[in-house]
Amino acid sequence: MSVRELFTFRNSYFAAGVGIAAGFFVLTAIGGFIVLPYAQTELKFASLWDAICSAAGLPQPPTFVPTAKVGPRLTEVVLTPTTLAHSTQESIGRGATLAQRCAICHGPTGISRADSPNLAGQYASVIYKELLDFRAGARTNAIMSPFAVNLSDQDIADLAGYYAYLPRLPAFHPMEQLPKPRVVIYGAPVRGIAPCGSCHGSLDNKVGSPWLEGQSEAYLKAQLQAFASGQRTNDISQQMRNIARAMTPQEIDGAAAYYASQPPEIVKATD
Structure with a gap:
């Protein structure tokens, strides 16, 4: 078998090797760029592209997460003319x-x-x-x-x-x-x-x-x-x-x- 025939997809061993390598690449890419970034609960991503860029190490602008505005606390005391009118x-x-x-x-x-x-x-x-x-x-x-x-x-x-x-x-x-x-x-x-x-x-x-x-x-x-x-x-x-x-x-x-x-x-x- 010549070298040209060895590195062709007609060669079952070469085809199987390339398929296995491609499968590993796809699985590792999915795990590293998608699964693991979304598994970090402390990070919030606006889109899949943000997750991929984060996994690749590319800096991303911080995502603004609005928080509920807490106003000043108000009095909850209810007074009437008889409140503590006569202390013992x-x-x-x-x-x-x-x-x-x-x-x-x-x-x-x-x-x-x-x-x-x-x-x-x-x-x-x-x-x-x-x-x-x-x-x-x-x-x-x-x-x-x-x-x-x-x-x-x-x-x-x-x-x-x-x-x-x-x-x-x-x-x-x-x-x-x-x-x-x-x-x-x-x-x-x-x-x-x-x-x-x-x-x-x-x-x-x-x-x-x-x-x-x-x-x-x-x-x-x-x-x-x-x-x-x-x-x-x-x-x-x-x-x-x-x-x-x-x-x-x-x-x-x-x-x-x-x-x-x-x-x-x-x-x-x-x-």
């Missing part, structure tokens, strides 16, 4: 013990020296809501969030009852009493700003709205700015965010300075 003496006593851990920021008598909110005499429902929001992540703070996460529902109710029981005392940072700014008395109806006193007033107080007289100017200003920027989102129905966004920087400064200059209304502890 036992609850107030437990709250007094728990409050020892709060004294470094909020003062031993609930009056802060550190531009933290004054809590003595604050409405129980307000403290209750804010602590629940800190615990749930609807409101965040580097100090309050880790503290609140370990509080039980009963702990929060006890703390709220205790601070509400304390009489409101003059703040440690008094300033010359200022006249009421227009935004506090009249609001700005054209811009959708209600008078501050319609929710935060002594006679007309909306459930969940804190009393503001005698609070720190720096704290009040920081909270209004946080509402305006959307950094703080635990207000009910976005009421404070809508108002703060519509306020001018001068109105924010004026409202914060005014409330900081007002002596708090003295309230007596009751059983």
Whole structure:
């Protein structure tokens, strides 16, 4: 048999050898370029061609996989006029013990020296809501969030009852009493700003709205700015965010300075 006849498909041995080699090539190509790339669950390919190019070592642009946008957490607390309206003496006593851990920021008598909110005499429902929001992540703070996460529902109710029981005392940072700014008395109806006193007033107080007289100017200003920027989102129905966004920087400064200059209304502890 000549060399020419040896390397022809008429030679059964040559034909069989070429067929076996071709079969191995096809199987290895399928396994290396298709099966193995798709077996890597951490990689996502838009098409078969992407898988082949990846197996061949050719760089491919990253495939964009859209992720669900997670919005800010909102408050889930529901308040009524009767929420913690009457705390028991036992609850107030437990709250007094728990409050020892709060004294470094909020003062031993609930009056802060550190531009933290004054809590003595604050409405129980307000403290209750804010602590629940800190615990749930609807409101965040580097100090309050880790503290609140370990509080039980009963702990929060006890703390709220205790601070509400304390009489409101003059703040440690008094300033010359200022006249009421227009935004506090009249609001700005054209811009959708209600008078501050319609929710935060002594006679007309909306459930969940804190009393503001005698609070720190720096704290009040920081909270209004946080509402305006959307950094703080635990207000009910976005009421404070809508108002703060519509306020001018001068109105924010004026409202914060005014409330900081007002002596708090003295309230007596009751059983």
